[in-house]
Amino acid sequence: MTNTVATPENTAPAAPPAIAPNILSHTRVRTQRATLAQSPTGKKSLIEHYCVHCGKTFSSSYQTACDHCNGMIDVRYDLSRARLYVSTNPYVRFADLLPIQDPARLLPSNVVYSPLIHAQSLGKLLGMPDLYLKNETVHPTGTTKDRMAAVALPYLWEQGVREFCTSSTGNSSSSYAYAITHHPDMRVHIFTAQDFADRVWYTDHEQVVHHVLRDASFVDAFNFAGVYAKQHGLISERGFFNVGRREGLKLAYFEACDQTPKPIDWYIQATSSAMGVFGTYKGAKELLGLKQIDRLPKLLCAQQESCAPMVRAAAENSEEIRPEHIVAMPQGIAQAILRGDPTRTYPYIRKIVLESKGAFAAVSEAQIREARRMVEECEGISPCFSAATALAALIKLVRTGNFPTKETVMVNLTGSDRPPAPLSARIRWYNRIGNEFVQAPAC
Ligand SMILES: Cc1ncc(COP(=O)(O)O)c(C=O)c1O
Numbered sequence: 001m002t003n004t005v006a007t008p009e010n011t012a013p014a015a016p017p018a019i020a021p022n023i024l025s026h027t028r029v030r031t032q033r034a035t036l037a038q039s040p041t042g043k044k045s046l047i048e049h050y051c052v053h054c055g056k057t058f059s060s061s062y063q064t065a066c067d068h069c070n071g072m073i074d075v076r077y078d079l080s081r082a083r084l085y086v087s088t089n090p091y092v093r094f095a096d097l098l099p100i101q102d103p104a105r106l107l108p109s110n111v112v113y114s115p116l117i118h119a120q121s122l123g124k125l126l127g128m129p130d131l132y133l134k135n136e137t138v139h140p141t142g143t144t145k146d147r148m149a150a151v152a153l154p155y156l157w158e159q160g161v162r163e164f165c166t167s168s169t170g171n172s173s174s175s176y177a178y179a180i181t182h183h184p185d186m187r188v189h190i191f192t193a194q195d196f197a198d199r200v201w202y203t204d205h206e207q208v209v210h211h212v213l214r215d216a217s218f219v220d221a222f223n224f225a226g227v228y229a230k231q232h233g234l235i236s237e238r239g240f241f242n243v244g245r246r247e248g249l250k251l252a253y254f255e256a257c258d259q260t261p262k263p264i265d266w267y268i269q270a271t272s273s274a275m276g277v278f279g280t281y282k283g284a285k286e287l288l289g290l291k292q293i294d295r296l297p298k299l300l301c302a303q304q305e306s307c308a309p310m311v312r313a314a315a316e317n318s319e320e321i322r323p324e325h326i327v328a329m330p331q332g333i334a335q336a337i338l339r340g341d342p343t344r345t346y347p348y349i350r351k352i353v354l355e356s357k358g359a360f361a362a363v364s365e366a367q368i369r370e371a372r373r374m375v376e377e378c379e380g381i382s383p384c385f386s387a388a389t390a391l392a393a394l395i396k397l398v399r400t401g402n403f404p405t406k407e408t409v410m411v412n413l414t415g416s417d418r419p420p421a422p423l424s425a426r427i428r429w430y431n432r433i434g435n436e437f438v439q440a441p442a443c
């Protein structure tokens with residue numbers, strides 16, 4: 001395959017997020033067969049929303065569950081008309097596989113691929129000649145969630161949403177707070193448990209309202225975001241069940257398919273709700289449908305032992321998360337993935353992990369620390385402990401002889417650490433009273 005040269009990107013009038021300086025030396029955008037086109041053209045009509053359970057289709061207003069059967073809503077594209085474009089900007093190249101009607105106006109115009117590192121040194125230690133690390137630490141807020149926000153915000157906007165509630169362990173919220181300045185008529189309410197408050201990075205501005213809950217877990221904050229939205233007539237975007245989020249997250253894998261010289265056999269990622277894994281697998285099916293790849297990746301979902309509800313449920317071959325799998329107040333060094341209760345997303349993830357012939361694996365704090373040390377020393381990348389959890393899971397399986405080391409592997413190093421954020425004086429604090437949260441009087 002020969003390299004392509006990037007053509008001028010779309011000239012979006014709305015200023016997109018600037019991205020940190022980035023290395024493209026490892027990037028090799030492949031020439032694709034008949035599907036190449038020069039640039040996406042305006043409005044698209046190849047997007048359809050549907051319920052994955054009953055098949056009901058939906059027009060464009062924001063919905064996170066089917067009103068007929070409560071099933072998950074997903075999006076599909078008319079692959080007979082979808083094209084890939086000649087560009088090193090993933091939002092241009094893959095515009096036809098994103099749920100945005102007006103990509104040229106609403107998606108970032110100055111973003112390039114993140115680096116894919118052929119980890120030869122680490123690979124040698126592990127006996128893995130084809131180990132690739134996607135370095136997602138290079139994004140403006142330091143995590144892959146910037147891809148999520150870059151797609152989810154225009155997605156919400158096109159569905160008519162201007163003000164919404166969300167929650168996270170810090171990274172998604174930071175990405176939303178960063179990207180929302182490029183959509184001046186939007187406003188986000190961010191809900192976090194107190195332990196995660198300084199993980200949310202934003203410059204204080206009117207478009208961000210930060211609500212912090214005392215004595216709360218991440219799941220409490222997620223639920224309270226829903227309650228607050230209902231009370232105030234706002235949209236609760238519901239994380240995993242926001243199609244725009246999942247679709248944005250598949251771009252790391254899309255890029256890697258262009259960047260690797262060999263087809264990717266394994267996709268490995270640290271897992272909280274597993275929206276990244278889910279988006280990736282769906283995206284892989286789209287690339288397969290477009291004949292851009294010749295196989296789907298096997299999926300390895302990694303969690304830390306102190307908060308591994310999916311791994312526990314999967315080990316028992318359980319089709320659902322049962323009460324004994326849930327971790328009520330999870331603790332651990334991999335903070336970004338401290339979701340103790342993934343009840344609603346797990347069944348969808350289990351299905352695709354089984355279908356892909358992949359696996360779930362949990363690792364200890366010591367294994368996470370060692371994996372991070374190894375990738376720092378061997379490849380000069382310093383991921384956060386959550387991102388390092390993915391690598392730790394791979395190393396664990398390799399050492400126990402449970403991994404086909406000669407296959408081509410992509411580990412998504414999903415993010416890096418940020419220093420603790422200063423807490424804004426505008427934060428709205430809430431105290432727990434029984435099972436409720438009540439706003440504390442302003443000091
Ligand atoms: C750095 C990092 N890695 C992995 C994840 C897991 O994300 P997902 O919800 O896709 O499982 C997160 C979630 O916030 C994250 O911030």
Ligand SMILES: [Zn+2]
Nearest residue numbers: 051054066069
């Ligand atoms: Zn349905």
